[in-house]
Amino acid sequence: xxxxxxxxxxxxAAVRKLLWLxxxxxxxxxxxxxxxLEKKGVEEQAPATAALPFGGPFELTRSxxxxxxxxxxxxxxxxxxxxxxxxxxxxxxxxxxxxLLRKKLGADGDKFDIVFVSIDPERDRPQDIxxxxxxxxxPIIAATGTDAQLAQIRKGFGVYVKKLPLDPAKPDGxxxxxxxxxxxxxxxxxxxxxxxxxxxxxxxxxxxxxxxIG
Amino acid sequence: MKSNSAFALAGIxxxxxxxxxxxxxxAAGPISTSKAWTRETAPNQSVGGGFLTIRNAGKxxxxxxxxxxxxxxxxxxxxxxxxxxxxxxxxxxEGIAIPAGxxxxxxxxxxxxMFIGLKKPFKLGDKIPVTLKFQRAGAVKVNFDVQxxxxxxxxxxxxxxx
Numbered sequence: 001x002x003x004x005x006x007x008x009x010x011x012x013a014a015v016r017k018l019l020w021l022x023x024x025x026x027x028x029x030x031x032x033x034x035x036x037l038e039k040k041g042v043e044e045q046a047p048a049t050a051a052l053p054f055g056g057p058f059e060l061t062r063s064x065x066x067x068x069x070x071x072x073x074x075x076x077x078x079x080x081x082x083x084x085x086x087x088x089x090x091x092x093x094x095x096x097x098x099x100l101l102r103k104k105l106g107a108d109g110d111k112f113d114i115v116f117v118s119i120d121p122e123r124d125r126p127q128d129i130x131x132x133x134x135x136x137x138x139p140i141i142a143a144t145g146t147d148a149q150l151a152q153i154r155k156g157f158g159v160y161v162k163k164l165p166l167d168p169a170k171p172d173g174x175x176x177x178x179x180x181x182x183x184x185x186x187x188x189x190x191x192x193x194x195x196x197x198x199x200x201x202x203x204x205x206x207x208x209x210x211x212x213i214g
Numbered sequence: 215m216k217s218n219s220a221f222a223l224a225g226i227x228x229x230x231x232x233x234x235x236x237x238x239x240x241a242a243g244p245i246s247t248s249k250a251w252t253r254e255t256a257p258n259q260s261v262g263g264g265f266l267t268i269r270n271a272g273k274x275x276x277x278x279x280x281x282x283x284x285x286x287x288x289x290x291x292x293x294x295x296x297x298x299x300x301x302x303x304x305x306x307x308e309g310i311a312i313p314a315g316x317x318x319x320x321x322x323x324x325x326x327x328m329f330i331g332l333k334k335p336f337k338l339g340d341k342i343p344v345t346l347k348f349q350r351a352g353a354v355k356v357n358f359d360v361q362x363x364x365x366x367x368x369x370x371x372x373x374x375x376x
């Protein structure tokens with residue numbers, strides 16, 4: 001009995017040692033792996049960020065059929081807004097607001113471009129958005145693109161877009177598009193200057209525009 | 215209930231006596247509407263949003279159920295909300311409650327009537343005839359003024375102001 005007990009005791013001790021060893025090795029491996037991943041993550045992230053600055057590069061088709069790119073916009077600050085012509089509330093309100101803000105800036109009002117990008121190429125042809133944008137009584141660069149081009153510019157600006165049916169019971173019926181409704185202000189070098197929120201006070205929006213063109 | 219019906223009937227009677235057509239401020243019993251407006255539309259724009267104020271002067275809650283117009287294939291009631299910077303529009307199938315003694319404003323940034331499948335573009339200065347259907351008040355006719363696309367509210371001084 002005593003022998004057996006001793007055997008069991010030493011066996012347990014051996015198993016314990018082994019377990020500690022396994023745990024130790026696992027911890028070490030984990031740490032190496034973790035640090036390795038961490039390092040790898042940093043390495044992978046850095047060039048990606050450098051290669052894709054906020055906004056560009058992008059390419060779209062203007063309402064007159066010409067090409068609009070981040071490069072063709074460079075040299076002048078611009079305010080860019082994403083929407084669609086079948087959006088009955090936020091889109092006309094925002095474009096009307098931009099037109100009004102431009103007017104309130106007086107002589108400085110023409111120191112920046114207004115860009116309207118339709119994220120609904122299925123229903124908004126370039127010429128349609130041109131006719132729509134013209135109604136706001138101020139020069140607006142209206143553009144749209146292929147799904148791939150729009151995916152690229154949306155990624156660049158971090159614009160959320162989700163198409164969904166107006167009536168959930170009719171998935172193939174009429175649809176609406178949830179979308180980011182902020183106005184991105186980009187400086188003459190294509191860098192983000194500020195964002196005008198939908199609910200923002202007029203004076204704040206004017207200050208942001210003055211900062212953009214100043 | 216009885217007194218309410220009588221009140222509603224009296225209201226309709228009075229409204230009919232008062233004037234045959236009140237283009238802007240329309241009353242049907244306790245329900246009256248004002249500041250009905252919509253925006254002019256671009257040539258190939260097939261939808262438009264309509265806004266108005268609905269007042270329920272009665273003692274019983276009512277509900278706007280549906281709307282229709284000969285100028286569009288379909289009219290829906292929608293809500294619009296901003297959720298963390300994202301615009302979300304949804305169909306409001308249950309309609310809009312118009313509580314007794316209260317006014318409900320359909321305006322940009324909130325609720326609207328959506329005209330879908332326009333027969334022709336809405337032109338500045340046009341009037342869009344719309345029939346609103348209420349749970350209790352029944353059909354109420356209202357003309358929506360077509361304003362500039364740049365409008366963000368009903369034009370001041372344009373209405374009767376009753």
